[in-house]
Amino acid sequence: MLNCFLAKKQGKEFPQNTKENPMRNSTPEGKKVQYQIQAFAKRLTKGLSKPKKKFISQMLFGIQAARDVKLSNVARSLQEGIKLIKTEDRWSRHMMSKDLTQKMNEQMVKEGSRHVKEDTVLAID
16 A cells, blocks of 8 residues: 555556456566566476476466565465465475476476586586
């Protein structure tokens, strides 16, 4: 409410609907971030099922929006309009999937290998 008052005072529009889904952000900056996340998720999830691709995309966006990796905070940041526990349960099932980990690791190696040249120094701690 205070944000709405301050925005009006500064001559800016502030969304009245606090339940607005950030995945549908219509600002140019929001669309750009969402596009970048979706493009990265698309490269990362090659070979996965459509539900797993959606899960990864939502997780990446939610982690960025929540600035946290705690599952409940990430789910809360998406404001899906369903009970938080339902989102957490669904995501927990996805995260336990072994094929998800294996295929994503393979894609991460492929993505990273493009940037490693013969003279690249890799420091592993």
